[in-house]
Amino acid sequence: MARDDQPGSTLPRRQLGRALREARQGVGFTLEQAAREMEMSKTSVIRIEKGHNDKVKLRDVDEFGRLYELDDEQIDDLKNLAQQSSTKSWWAGTHLIKAGFAAYLELESAASELHIYHSSIVPGLLQSLEYARHVVRPFFPIDTPEDVEQRVALRMRRAAILTRQHRPIHAEFLIHESVLHIRVGSAGTMSRQLRHIADMSTRPNISVRILPFAAGIPGTWCPVLPYIILDFPTGSREFGNEPPVVHTETTMGTMFFESDEDLKIYRGIHESVREATLGECQSRDLLRQVARRYEQ
Template identity: 45%
Template structure:
């Protein structure tokens, strides 16, 4: 943790700049020549290590790399948000609402440990995702809703790919099994899908039953701890906690907060049902939903 605050916005900015440059086929040297800056400056921006970020440099990079209007606004927004101790990303604030900041982090992670009150996006079926997305965006045209659903489905390759799939360790509140999203038919299909996914060696699903009460003495809300592969590599990429709220998301990368959330996840894990009992309960609830329609 540096004195300049949260590294998350800077790392995300670097990730997107690197992807844009790779898509363009240009080297760091070529890009730095075109924006009249040193190669070291561009490299530090791409690795999230730049202490001082000039908005003019970001605008120039976006122009040279062919970023669209939304991407340019988002990257400028990330550049302006790198100095808070913990980073509160308010939806639609400096960063356009239709730019998904979290997705870039998720795609770089090697392991995700979370507590959820809804089936997580990586495990959702299209019908379940569509109901939720349509509810959040009631005025969007159907084409835009379909695009968002498709994007969510594409993200699922992270946990299903053969080569180095992301490890997913989910503790799911029992309320997610009971609450009907859309229609009981959707719930039958969704819960069966989740039970099947939980048989994969890289995916763990444990249900936190109602009988466990409030194990931490207070409600945490949903959260995800993201870990990033080889901790010995340079530049070191520290773990991040992502905690979503109704109007935005909080990102923590300081060790105190990460330790606090890991301890919470460990406690919830201990009192949750084991994997086999969780799978049985998922299938039992699916059968109950089947009788509702």
């Protein structure tokens, strides 16, 4: 779980670790050599390079930079990332967010594009306040009413990345038609939720496409867990582009996939699903049609 002393800035830590790894490889140092020169364990160097350390000392960053023959400007950039990694995120300090999901939230807040598939409930970013309350309660049965409200408030704040005025994130949602018919809350709750999705889909940065029952199992796609593909802004001045990542969440925890092979598989799945979905206008019409049925 997230704690007050637990920095949430996953992305700067990842960038710092990757930059140090590339610098080490650039001068031909093995992990063992770097650890010996830095008077650290090999495990410690690996953790820094993978961005797993909550905090990296500026002194260590400076020594790594000198060891890897970086110039002063490059070392200053590395130190800047180390300082950013200690910045608390807006969700820090709450006991309601698991550490794995906190790591995802940090990546989501820095992403430029999201490609999302869900087959059972409305994706969190598109949930209405009312729908979210009904989703949260059964998932966290020991929560107090105050905890439930705080979880819902956090979910609503998270969704602001879709509607913020400055660089709203581009998001593509592929949603199985079953989501429209799995009743969460009252008929009125469902009607208002589906109309909310339809309204959100009119925004230029949001695409919603429904995978209809009639599509069956399209192409090479097979039933998979819900997933989110995150792409990041290109052209970073300091260290190039942040690699994309796939996030999946199960009852037992969170998983991230980052290898080129895994990304290729998930992008292939996403393309197969997208090809079988209804167009954006058709999807919007279906959402509103099912909403009217709930109203009746």
